[in-house]
Amino acid sequence: MSSSEKLEQARRHYIESLAETMEMYGLSPSMGRLFGIMFFHDEPMTLDEMRKLTGMSKTSMSTGVRALSRLKLVHKKWQKGVRKDLYEAEHDQFRSFVDFFSQLWEKEIELNQKNLTKTERNLKSLLQDPELTPEERDQVEEDLEKLKRARRYYTWLDHLVDAFESGDIFKYVPIPDEEAD
Amino acid sequence: MSSSEKLEQARRHYIESLAETMEMYGLSPSMGRLFGIMFFHDEPMTLDEMRKLTGMSKTSMSTGVRALSRLKLVHKKWQKGVRKDLYEAEHDQFRSFVDFFSQLWEKEIELNQKNLTKTERNLKSLLQDPELTPEERDQVEEDLEKLKRARRYYTWLDHLVDAFESGDIFKYVPIPDEEAD
DNA sequence: AAGTTTGTACAGTTTTTTCTGTACGAACTG
DNA sequence: CAGTTCGTACAGAAAAAACTGTACAAACTT
Numbered sequence: 001m002s003s004s005e006k007l008e009q010a011r012r013h014y015i016e017s018l019a020e021t022m023e024m025y026g027l028s029p030s031m032g033r034l035f036g037i038m039f040f041h042d043e044p045m046t047l048d049e050m051r052k053l054t055g056m057s058k059t060s061m062s063t064g065v066r067a068l069s070r071l072k073l074v075h076k077k078w079q080k081g082v083r084k085d086l087y088e089a090e091h092d093q094f095r096s097f098v099d100f101f102s103q104l105w106e107k108e109i110e111l112n113q114k115n116l117t118k119t120e121r122n123l124k125s126l127l128q129d130p131e132l133t134p135e136e137r138d139q140v141e142e143d144l145e146k147l148k149r150a151r152r153y154y155t156w157l158d159h160l161v162d163a164f165e166s167g168d169i170f171k172y173v174p175i176p177d178e179e180a181d
Numbered sequence: 182m183s184s185s186e187k188l189e190q191a192r193r194h195y196i197e198s199l200a201e202t203m204e205m206y207g208l209s210p211s212m213g214r215l216f217g218i219m220f221f222h223d224e225p226m227t228l229d230e231m232r233k234l235t236g237m238s239k240t241s242m243s244t245g246v247r248a249l250s251r252l253k254l255v256h257k258k259w260q261k262g263v264r265k266d267l268y269e270a271e272h273d274q275f276r277s278f279v280d281f282f283s284q285l286w287e288k289e290i291e292l293n294q295k296n297l298t299k300t301e302r303n304l305k306s307l308l309q310d311p312e313l314t315p316e317e318r319d320q321v322e323e324d325l326e327k328l329k330r331a332r333r334y335y336t337w338l339d340h341l342v343d344a345f346e347s348g349d350i351f352k353y354v355p356i357p358d359e360e361a362d
Numbered sequence: 363a364a365g366t367t368t369g370t371a372c373a374g375t376t377t378t379t380t381c382t383g384t385a386c387g388a389a390c391t392g
Numbered sequence: 393c394a395g396t397t398c399g400t401a402c403a404g405a406a407a408a409a410a411c412t413g414t415a416c417a418a419a420c421t422t
Binding site for chain 2: 003018024118152155
């Protein structure tokens with residue numbers, strides 16, 4: 001095997017495991033692979049280069065890169081004189097990590113807190129209902145208790161997101177020195 | 182609408198948003214719904230009860246509940262005199278959260294750190310190769326630099342997992358009081 | 363303004379995942 | 393030990409997701 005083939009193979013191997021990881025986080029295998037390729041590609045890439053390296057269609061590259069952008073794992077990079085859109089993988093893995101989970105958790109909070117409030121309101125008004133049997137009343141009260149605990153959880157999660165977004169998390173769990181293990 | 186229908190509806194609504202959240206974390210919608218149902222069901226449930234409440238097959242309940250168990254979102258509960266397996270949703274959402282992400286991240290670390298070491302070894306031995314053009318050598322060195330940064334990231338992530346598993350995270354980001362927002 | 367190039371919407375196909383019914387082994391019951 | 397109940401493996405059907413090619417709009421070039 002030639003030395004350039006060996007390099008190619010080493011990369012491909014690592015890219016495959018990167019892709020597998022990203023699959024755990026809900027990305028499709030191909031998108032994971034695309035990210036891996038971009039991660040090793042030192043220059044910002046065009047859709048056509050991606051197409052060549054992944055062997056997939058340009059349409060897929062377009063939608064894929066957009067998905068990765070939305071997750072901030074990849075971003076557009078402008079270069080003067082170049083008409084095509086250029087994209088590069090986010091170099092800073094700490095930033096990727098923090099951004100990714102902040103986004104995920106924020107979405108969770110937003111989605112659920114809204115519904116929680118609505119459900120709480122419904123249940124509270126239901127307590128006024130004279131038709132309610134004592135048994136049902138207990139049920140409703142139990143549910144309200146559960147929702148209260150849930151609210152506490154979302155409040156906490158919100159604080160956690162703050163710690164991630166502000167970078168305070170790195171005060172609590174510091175980034176290790178170069179040498180450390 | 183009768184009061185019990187109203188209760189049913191309020192729950193269903195909240196369950197739907199819970200399910201949607203869990204979908205973000207890679208669970209199928211039905212499994213999310215199953216979890217939601219179990220979350221509101223105060224008594225531990227049998228597969229047959231689940232089947233009735235979800236309207237799905239018992240086979241699905243069996244596989245679903247096992248998936249949820251593996252993620253520690255649900256656990257078996259033994260009750261004397263009851264022959265059927267009983268399952269209940271984990272009540273403590275903080276625990277669920279912490280367990281879920283610890284597991285996820287641990288899997289990521291395990292998977293990638295192994296491959297990282299292997300790739301690093303391959304690239305280092307490639308540096309010895311006399312066939313290597315100067316350009317390729319630069320490439321390899323650049324890649325090794327990337328892997329070094331990646332290693333640092335995994336080390337950090339491991340520390341974060343420790344903070345989650347030990348509960349230290351709650352020292353840094355405390356669980357709010359009942360009243361607080 | 364006509365001609366290119368570039369990115370994406372959309373419809374249809376392929377692949378993957380989810381779900382069900384059947385079948386069967388293990389654990390219990392009388 | 394024969395009969396019952398329970399959970400799950402497995403194969404196939406149904407549903408969902410990923411992927412591609414065509415077509416077209418926007419931006420650029422001459």
